Structure formats: C-alpha cells, structure tokens
Amino acid sequence: MTAQASFSNYIDTHAEAFIKRLGEAVAIQSISSDARRRQDVIVMGNWLNGQLHQLGVETKLVDLGTHEMQGQTLQLPPAIIGRLGSDPAKKTVLVYGHYDVQPALKSDGWDTDPFTLVVDEDSGRLIGRGSTDDKGPILGWLNVIEAHKNLGIAMPVNMRFCFEGMEESGSEGLDECIEEEVKKGKEGWFDGVDCVCISDNYWQNTRTPALTYGLRGIAYFSINVSGPGQDLHSGLFGRTVHEPMTDLIKLMSKLVNHNGNILIPGIDEMIPRPDDDELKLYQVMDYTTADIEQAAGGKVALSEDKTVVLMGRMREPSLSLHGIQGAFSDPGCKTVIPAKVGGKFSIRLVPPQTPEKITPLVNAYLESEFAKFNSKNKMQVEYLHGGKPWVADVKHWNFEAAKKAIEAVYKKTPDYTREGGSIPVTLTFAESLGVNVLLLPMGRADDGAHSTNEKLDRTNFIQGSKVLGTYLYEVAAAA
Amino acid sequence: MTAQASFSNYIDTHAEAFIKRLGEAVAIQSISSDARRRQDVIVMGNWLNGQLHQLGVETKLVDLGTHEMQGQTLQLPPAIIGRLGSDPAKKTVLVYGHYDVQPALKSDGWDTDPFTLVVDEDSGRLIGRGSTDDKGPILGWLNVIEAHKNLGIAMPVNMRFCFEGMEESGSEGLDECIEEEVKKGKEGWFDGVDCVCISDNYWQNTRTPALTYGLRGIAYFSINVSGPGQDLHSGLFGRTVHEPMTDLIKLMSKLVNHNGNILIPGIDEMIPRPDDDELKLYQVMDYTTADIEQAAGGKVALSEDKTVVLMGRMREPSLSLHGIQGAFSDPGCKTVIPAKVGGKFSIRLVPPQTPEKITPLVNAYLESEFAKFNSKNKMQVEYLHGGKPWVADVKHWNFEAAKKAIEAVYKKTPDYTREGGSIPVTLTFAESLGVNVLLLPMGRADDGAHSTNEKLDRTNFIQGSKVLGTYLYEVAAAA
Ligand SMILES: [Zn+2]
Ligand SMILES: [Zn+2]
Ligand SMILES: [Zn+2]
Ligand SMILES: [Zn+2]
Structure with a gap:
C-alpha cells in the first residue's frame, strides 16, 4: 500500500x-x-x-x-x-x-x-x-x-x-x-x-x-435623513411637515429594481460582460434554479435561466436593502413620524469594484436624487464598512x-x-x-x-x- | 358678588x-x-x-x-x-x-x-x-x-x-x-x-x-411582502432572488409624495375644497409656520403659508410611513435579506372619509402597483385598525x-x-x-x-x- x-x-x-x-x-x-x-x-x-x-x-x-x-x-x-x-x-x-x-x-x-x-x-x-x-x-x-x-x-x-x-x-x-x-x-x-x-x-x-x-467584496451604507427635533405624532403633524421617512423610502426605492439591476449609474456598468469561455463555466455547472429556490425556501429565483442566477451571485454586484434604523419596527400600530431614520443597504462588489471606487458614485447619485425632492430635511450618506472582492x-x-x-x-x-x-x-x-x-x-x-x-x-x-x-x-x- | x-x-x-x-x-x-x-x-x-x-x-x-x-x-x-x-x-x-x-x-x-x-x-x-x-x-x-x-x-x-x-x-x-x-x-x-x-x-x-x-380619523395598514422561506444572507443570495424589501420599499414609495400629497387615487379627491368662509377661518387663526416649526423642533414646515399648514392638519387627510416590521432595525451592519417584511403606514381621515370607504382604494392601488413588478414574492395589504373622523x-x-x-x-x-x-x-x-x-x-x-x-x-x-x-x-x- x-x-x-x-x-x-x-x-x-x-x-x-x-x-x-x-x-x-x-x-x-x-x-x-x-x-x-x-x-x-x-x-x-x-x-x-x-x-x-x-x-x-x-x-x-x-x-x-x-x-x-x-x-x-x-x-x-x-x-x-x-x-x-x-x-x-x-x-x-x-x-x-x-x-x-x-x-x-x-x-x-x-x-x-x-x-x-x-x-x-x-x-x-x-x-x-x-x-x-x-x-x-x-x-x-x-x-x-x-x-x-x-x-x-x-x-x-x-x-x-x-x-x-x-x-x-x-x-x-x-x-x-x-x-x-x-x-x-x-x-x-x-x-x-x-x-x-x-x-x-x-x-x-x-x-x-x-x-x-x-x-465578492462589500460596501455597507446608511442613508441618514433627519428633520424634526424629536419623533412626532402623526395625528398632530401629519401633512404639516416634511417627514424623513417619506424622503428615505423614496431614496431607497431608487437603488435597485425588482430584477436586481442596480440603478446607481456606473456600478453595473463597471463589470465587463462575460466572454464565451466564462459563460460556458456557468452553463456546465451542476446547478439548477431549483437548487437556489430550495436553498432560499421559496420560488423566488430572479430568472428561470440558471446561468443568469449563477452569474448574479458569482460575477455581478448586488444591492440589498436591509432595513431602517430609527423607524417603528415592532409589532403593533405606533402612529409615529420618526425624526431621524437611517436606511441600511449594502452593495456586494466584484472586480474591478472596490469600496473606494463605488462610494463616490453612491454619494453623488443619492445627493442628486435628494436635491430633486426640494425637501427641508437633511440627508447624509454614511459609509459604514466594506471590503474588497x-x-x-x-x-x-x-x-x-x-x-x-x-x-x-x-x-x-x-x-x-x-x-x-x-x-x-x-x-x-x-x-x-x-x-x-x-x-x-x-x-x-x-x-x-x-x-x-x-x-x-x-x-x-x-x-x-x-x-x-x-x-x-x-x-x-x-x- | x-x-x-x-x-x-x-x-x-x-x-x-x-x-x-x-x-x-x-x-x-x-x-x-x-x-x-x-x-x-x-x-x-x-x-x-x-x-x-x-x-x-x-x-x-x-x-x-x-x-x-x-x-x-x-x-x-x-x-x-x-x-x-x-x-x-x-x-x-x-x-x-x-x-x-x-x-x-x-x-x-x-x-x-x-x-x-x-x-x-x-x-x-x-x-x-x-x-x-x-x-x-x-x-x-x-x-x-x-x-x-x-x-x-x-x-x-x-x-x-x-x-x-x-x-x-x-x-x-x-x-x-x-x-x-x-x-x-x-x-x-x-x-x-x-x-x-x-x-x-x-x-x-x-x-x-x-x-x-x-x-381626524385613522386607518392603519401593513403591506406584507414575503418570498423566501427564511431570512437569507445577502452574500449568498444577493442578485439571485426577488427580495421582499425591494418590493416593499417600492410600494411604500408610491403612497405619498414629499409635499404630503397622497398618491393613492381617490383619497385626496374625496375631500371638498374649502369655501371662502372656511378659508377665512384658517387665515384669522393666531398661528404662524414658526409655531409648527417650534413644536416640531425643526425648520420642516411643508409650506410657508400658514393656511396650507393649518388645512394640512385640520381638514386634509395625511399619510405617514411609520416603519418596517421584520427588517433589520438595530445599529450596526447586518447583511440580511429579510424574508418577510411588513411596511406600516396610516392615513389620517377627515369627513366624509371612513376606514370602510378608503380601505378598498388602498387595496386596489397597491395590488395594481405590485402587479406591475412581476415579482415572485407575495404581497398582501393588512388593515390593522382604524376609527372614523x-x-x-x-x-x-x-x-x-x-x-x-x-x-x-x-x-x-x-x-x-x-x-x-x-x-x-x-x-x-x-x-x-x-x-x-x-x-x-x-x-x-x-x-x-x-x-x-x-x-x-x-x-x-x-x-x-x-x-x-x-x-x-x-x-x-x-x-
Ligand atoms: Zn390625554
Ligand atoms: Zn395622552
Ligand atoms: Zn465559518
Ligand atoms: Zn460562520
């Protein structure tokens, strides 16, 4: 032996x-x-x-x-x-x-x-x-x-x-x-x-x-919107003030679409298209969309085409909305207008992206979108942490x-x-x-x-x- | 005496x-x-x-x-x-x-x-x-x-x-x-x-x-969006599945604009315009936008015109976004794709509105907007509680x-x-x-x-x- x-x-x-x-x-x-x-x-x-x-x-x-x-x-x-x-x-x-x-x-x-x-x-x-x-x-x-x-x-x-x-x-x-x-x-x-x-x-x-x-790497952000000095009651203040949540939700809705495409200009565009050799790599993989749906516990795959799903995970950036800090998040029916909210999202990065390269794009886009609202609230994009791919x-x-x-x-x-x-x-x-x-x-x-x-x-x-x-x-x- | x-x-x-x-x-x-x-x-x-x-x-x-x-x-x-x-x-x-x-x-x-x-x-x-x-x-x-x-x-x-x-x-x-x-x-x-x-x-x-x-009365709702069987990791699943948060944020962004106008068709329209007598009522009130901004603790009044602000509170319905249940809401950087999220909002009602009258409008609008997404997630509008004006x-x-x-x-x-x-x-x-x-x-x-x-x-x-x-x-x- x-x-x-x-x-x-x-x-x-x-x-x-x-x-x-x-x-x-x-x-x-x-x-x-x-x-x-x-x-x-x-x-x-x-x-x-x-x-x-x-x-x-x-x-x-x-x-x-x-x-x-x-x-x-x-x-x-x-x-x-x-x-x-x-x-x-x-x-x-x-x-x-x-x-x-x-x-x-x-x-x-x-x-x-x-x-x-x-x-x-x-x-x-x-x-x-x-x-x-x-x-x-x-x-x-x-x-x-x-x-x-x-x-x-x-x-x-x-x-x-x-x-x-x-x-x-x-x-x-x-x-x-x-x-x-x-x-x-x-x-x-x-x-x-x-x-x-x-x-x-x-x-x-x-x-x-x-x-x-x-x-993949990651860049994690918080969009911080504030205005009132303290949380307000929606009965007393509803339709009298600019509500930070209205602005935040609008900004968050402009980050990614339901197909997973990132709406911040320049981010998806940074990635070269796969050549035939690379495409073949995904096509031959022992993988089906049923695998992803079994793992996810639901029939929610973004595509019926396994190469699209595989490329989505392996060679594309992704943007996920994680949640909101400072808003009402418990069970029940609190009628609050939150005074200061932070919308958390992160972008998974693939080469040649780095946190340093994409952060200015994120900032510029959100600032220009927010400017369109003519809101009296304050908005600031906070980079929380990141890592290279x-x-x-x-x-x-x-x-x-x-x-x-x-x-x-x-x-x-x-x-x-x-x-x-x-x-x-x-x-x-x-x-x-x-x-x-x-x-x-x-x-x-x-x-x-x-x-x-x-x-x-x-x-x-x-x-x-x-x-x-x-x-x-x-x-x-x-x- | x-x-x-x-x-x-x-x-x-x-x-x-x-x-x-x-x-x-x-x-x-x-x-x-x-x-x-x-x-x-x-x-x-x-x-x-x-x-x-x-x-x-x-x-x-x-x-x-x-x-x-x-x-x-x-x-x-x-x-x-x-x-x-x-x-x-x-x-x-x-x-x-x-x-x-x-x-x-x-x-x-x-x-x-x-x-x-x-x-x-x-x-x-x-x-x-x-x-x-x-x-x-x-x-x-x-x-x-x-x-x-x-x-x-x-x-x-x-x-x-x-x-x-x-x-x-x-x-x-x-x-x-x-x-x-x-x-x-x-x-x-x-x-x-x-x-x-x-x-x-x-x-x-x-x-x-x-x-x-x-x-004002109130009708309090939760937009419930679900898809995956459990919370997912955004590294493993980002850009492979329909994320409930993406759909929810998009729906929530379609409810109210930054001027406080309600975007659900038929709700603002239900309220008769004020006649001159009513308008005068607001004009003579001992009130300035400085009063609302002092009370709110910030320079965030929706208008410089006090009658607009007073009517906003007293004789108009209002829609406030309160928060999201089931998403990440703590300090820090959790990279979660939440599996099931509930977006909480409420509408303050004025005559002739009642929860019974406006709920079908809310349901129909959100269902038609969600249908446009072609999402594989499930969406359901839940009426949580309400009261008449x-x-x-x-x-x-x-x-x-x-x-x-x-x-x-x-x-x-x-x-x-x-x-x-x-x-x-x-x-x-x-x-x-x-x-x-x-x-x-x-x-x-x-x-x-x-x-x-x-x-x-x-x-x-x-x-x-x-x-x-x-x-x-x-x-x-x-x-
Ligand atoms: Zn009391
Ligand atoms: Zn009390
Ligand atoms: Zn390990
Ligand atoms: Zn581990």
Whole structure:
C-alpha cells in the first residue's frame, strides 16, 4: 500500500473515533458573539491547542487583547498559530479555520440539543452547532495528521496553521496578528508558506464538490435623513411637515429594481460582460434554479435561466436593502413620524469594484436624487464598512492539486465556484503572503451553517478528510 | 358678588391648595402601559374616587375585567362613573377625563423627577408627568366643585362624570362601558345628558385659548411582502432572488409624495375644497409656520403659508410611513435579506372619509402597483385598525357657552381648531348619546404631553379652572 492509500484506509477505519472527537468539539459552546459564552470560546481554543500538541504540532497562542462587547470589556480568545515540519525539500501549506460558532438555542427551532452532536443513522447526518462551520473542517485536518502520526508515515508537506476564535464576530484582531507574523519574515512562523487552504465554505448544491476561487467584496451604507427635533405624532403633524421617512423610502426605492439591476449609474456598468469561455463555466455547472429556490425556501429565483442566477451571485454586484434604523419596527400600530431614520443597504462588489471606487458614485447619485425632492430635511450618506472582492487564479497548482484530490476521492470533477459573500481573511492571506489561496469546502449547500439543525454529512466529514490529505499529496507532487 | 364671581374668587384664593392637590395626583405613577405600574393606576383611581366622594359626588366603579399585557393577565383599572345633582330644571353636563399617564423616567431626559410636581416660580410652570395630560384638567373640575361646595353655592348644572384609567393604552373596555350605561336609559347614570365636555387636548399655540370641533380619523395598514422561506444572507443570495424589501420599499414609495400629497387615487379627491368662509377661518387663526416649526423642533414646515399648514392638519387627510416590521432595525451592519417584511403606514381621515370607504382604494392601488413588478414574492395589504373622523357643530349652544367662558376669563376670542389626531371616546359619546360634544383644552401646545418635562402652566391651571366653571354657568344660561 502507498502512504496515500494507507492514510485513506486509516481514515475509513477510524471514522467512529473521529466523529466522537467532533462530538467533543461541538459540546463546547464557543459562541463568540455572546459575552456570557466568552469563557467557553477560550476553553475551546485550549481544547484545540491540546489536540494539536498531542499530534505533534508546535503551537503558540497569540493574545489578541481585549474588546468591548455588550457593555463589557472582554478578553479576546487567542489566535492559535501552529507548525508541523520544516523540511526545506517540501512545500509548506498554511491552513486556516475558526473554532468559534454561531449562537444556538434549542428554542430557536432545533430538533435536538444544538451542543450535543447527534449521529442520525438514517440520513447519515452529524447534527450539531459547529459541525460544518467550522469545527468539522478543522477536525478534518487533525484526522489527516493523526493518521500519519499513528501510521508512522511522514507528512507529504510542511504545515502551518492559523486558527481563530472570533470569526463569527468580525475576526477581531486577526488581520493585525497575521500581518505581524508575516512581517517577522524568517523569524516568523509563516515564512516559506507556498500556498493557503481554507475550508470554511460550502458546495453549491448537495451533489458536487466545489473549489472556490472568488469572493465578492462589500460596501455597507446608511442613508441618514433627519428633520424634526424629536419623533412626532402623526395625528398632530401629519401633512404639516416634511417627514424623513417619506424622503428615505423614496431614496431607497431608487437603488435597485425588482430584477436586481442596480440603478446607481456606473456600478453595473463597471463589470465587463462575460466572454464565451466564462459563460460556458456557468452553463456546465451542476446547478439548477431549483437548487437556489430550495436553498432560499421559496420560488423566488430572479430568472428561470440558471446561468443568469449563477452569474448574479458569482460575477455581478448586488444591492440589498436591509432595513431602517430609527423607524417603528415592532409589532403593533405606533402612529409615529420618526425624526431621524437611517436606511441600511449594502452593495456586494466584484472586480474591478472596490469600496473606494463605488462610494463616490453612491454619494453623488443619492445627493442628486435628494436635491430633486426640494425637501427641508437633511440627508447624509454614511459609509459604514466594506471590503474588497477577491479572485484567485484557478490554473495555479494549488487549485490543480485540490481538483485531483476531489477527483480521486469523489470520482467527480469539482464545480469551480465564486461565493457571493466575503471571507475577509482570504484577502488578508492573499495580500500579506502574496501566494495562491484556495477555498476547499467540506460541507454541502444545505448544511445550515448559521441556521437551526446545522449538520455535516458523515460522508462529507470522512471523504472530506480524505480530500484534505490527498490534496496535500497532490501539492507535494505538483511541479 | 354673584355666585359666578364668588366662585372665581375662590379659585384665585385657593390656588396653592389646588396645586398641592395636583402634586398628590402626579405623585401616583399611574402608567397604564406598564404592567409593573398597574397597581398604581388602580391606586390613582381610588384616590380620585375618594376626592369625588369628599366633594359630594356619588360614584360607582365599573369593573372592566382583565386583559393580556406583557405576557400577563392584568386587572383593568375601573371606570369611575359619577353624578352630582338631579335637578330637572337644570341642564346636565357630562365630563370625561383619564387618570392614567404616559411612562416617564428621569433618564429619558427629564430635568426633574417626573413624579414630583415641581413648581417653577420663574416660568410659572407646574412640571410633572400627568400635569397637563390629563390630571390637571380632571382636577380643574374638582376645583370648580370644591369652590361651590365650600362657598355653599348651588352648581349651575347637573353633572355627570366618566373617568378612565386606560386612555394611554387604547381605552380598553371603555366604549362598551359607556354604551351599556347609555342603554340602561332611565336606569342609567347618563340619562338626560344634554352635552359633553372633554378637556384632554391643547391650544394650538402658547397664546390663544382654543375650542376644538373636529378630530381626524385613522386607518392603519401593513403591506406584507414575503418570498423566501427564511431570512437569507445577502452574500449568498444577493442578485439571485426577488427580495421582499425591494418590493416593499417600492410600494411604500408610491403612497405619498414629499409635499404630503397622497398618491393613492381617490383619497385626496374625496375631500371638498374649502369655501371662502372656511378659508377665512384658517387665515384669522393666531398661528404662524414658526409655531409648527417650534413644536416640531425643526425648520420642516411643508409650506410657508400658514393656511396650507393649518388645512394640512385640520381638514386634509395625511399619510405617514411609520416603519418596517421584520427588517433589520438595530445599529450596526447586518447583511440580511429579510424574508418577510411588513411596511406600516396610516392615513389620517377627515369627513366624509371612513376606514370602510378608503380601505378598498388602498387595496386596489397597491395590488395594481405590485402587479406591475412581476415579482415572485407575495404581497398582501393588512388593515390593522382604524376609527372614523369627527366634526361637531360649532354653532351649538355648547360651543357658544365655552366661547363666552373663554372671553370672560381670558379676554380673548378662542381659536376654533380641528385636531389632527383622534380621541376615540369623543365619537363614542357623540354617537351613543346623540348630543353635542365639545373639546375644551386647558393646556398649551408646548406642554409636552407625551414627552419629557411635561408641564401645565400655573395660569392655565388656575384660569382654566375658572373657564370650566364659567362654562357651566354659560351652559345654564343658554336658551
Ligand atoms: Zn465559518
Ligand atoms: Zn460562520
Ligand atoms: Zn390625554
Ligand atoms: Zn395622552
């Protein structure tokens, strides 16, 4: 048996133990957005650090300091930087994952206790908070290392690790931590990294493995309209004053049309039309509009043409209206004229768009539209936050290695996907290390990462662990 | 001295005692909308009942049953029905008031403790929650009765009373209570009532007393748009699905323009244009656009022409956009595509409009506009609640009596006003008793009834008490 075959065999024969370890990880309620659970996030970091040690990975815990949350000053959970192997003859792969999870309460609608991993023998699902996002994928890497260690086989590559505990709460402190580690050069642990692999997203359906080479950026805005000095009663003031809501709603109605086209001049126009090669990419994808409608939970796809829908998510900007701050939002019938309202919307960006490039267009358009109203209210566009889009070269050996690994394990060619959302750390790695970054998802589109009954299919966990290990062999074999 | 002159003199010489009694009433935190304060509302009802008894008013407490609030079943505070005098030679005046108040916390921005009546000697203000809404006016009636009792003078009219403790929370149970009392005929305490007087609104400025002869009605709606099965992430789904917010904002933008004109066909058109007589009414009113802008706390009047602004409030319908339920409304940057949103708006109605007449127009318009979108989302217009407008005959002796009383006390001709808001009990009395109802405000436009630092000017309390008593003499003298 080759080393690779022995490794694969080990994964199969130790599946039960791996699932048990996933259960241990799921049981730790490492919810980063809940101040009351912050200690559990730190416990989870220590648990992961202990596992890495046992497997021979050298680690250091980086103190990211404190932050303010829910009126408290809280210790940030540590970033765990790790290394395994320093053979100059081998390539070095940096792996990222996050050990914190989204909140979950049984009363949110879970069928089982969210923090008890339930193995559903009928469906083959491993159900529990963090199973797919992102504890399962992290443990996938541990499975690979354990197999090699216990079989006494050398790892095909050197490995570096970067695990954080604040991903679900804005990755507080992580960018600076990575940039500092990179800046140390030969003194730092990220020296000599040849490529990055991140397993923290999903296939775009339930059937076909995917490799992800693009992420949209974002620019998030608030249109702030104010006029009266305080909230007014609509009985006393209705039809006597300029109402901020009237102006705001009118402005918000001018941002996007019902086909999803962005009405701010110059934004959609910034994107080059796809050539035939690119069009074909979408046409061959294992995807139907039924997939998007199943995922959305309703028959609301913007088009019956799957290429239109796929391009809408992967290669077009999008504009969503999120809501209004300062207006009446509770159940019931309050007859208020809100004095100061902020309409929240964001634009997902694709290359060559950046927040810097589109913000002036947004401002100019809204200001010129508002001027037409002749309103005595005040309007101001506020840029709240943003991030650049990211696209990787899929012809790079990093992607080729992952493709071969998927073909070997799943006997299928992966879909090449671009995600509509952002994973900001991707761009941080790409820009600070200057190497190719690969997103290699373990779970499926229906895993419900941030939802109730989050699951990772048993086959995705076990086959997925094999893909991660096989990928390392293919990286090692790459020219 | 005439009886009337003695009474007036008594009011002046007992002002300090009256203010002290108002302080006692203000100190009871009778907040009807707060379950934790319900017992205080009942205490306030008992206090008022005790005061009435001491003054010789016969009362009965009507048990209005229980209701659900903030997850609890709560006893409703009693309605207090009272009577004083049954002389068939005299007219009978029914008086309404409410002994509950709006919530108030020092931390809301009050300069003083809201439940300690502060007499500001410099400004002449009596500052405290309920001072003007509606404990001051209720105590005004008590002042009148006390003067007559202690002077040994007969009241010029028979009086009936209806005081409630739930006005600030929808007057739960009151309509039924009034209608039942009326239905009892000769057995009931409202038999023989000749007119009604309600003191629970305000002058339209700080200078000129007012008589109020109209109230707008209301029809409150929610436009419900839904599509996806659950809230979606804008990264994953932006530009792939029909977003309910896009449709809702577009619909809401088609309801009213920035001049306050209602865009739903047939609504503004329902209102006859004012004739010259009516126009003159607004032109002579002691009012400027500076008054509305001072009250609104911003330079946002819809017009520089005071008649346009006054007509906007008094004789035109108005449409206000209140907010959106189900969308993102918190501070921060949530990238959600809300699955189900309800846009809340209401239309203030004037005769001949009623909720029944305008609802079909609203439905038809929104349905036809939504059909143009070709959206796969679902849209439904929900009518949440409403009430008819009310206008009284200002030439009735009830209004004439009040006009004479104001001229006698204030040496000024009152403004005849219509309020933009609704006081639903007005319509209940008008319809169930079939007699003329007069709104006779005690306080000024800047009293801040539902706001911080609520006040009643000392002169309004004392002169206002004289107006109430003098009004009773003028009613008695009316043909
Ligand atoms: Zn994740
Ligand atoms: Zn996540
Ligand atoms: Zn009131
Ligand atoms: Zn009130």
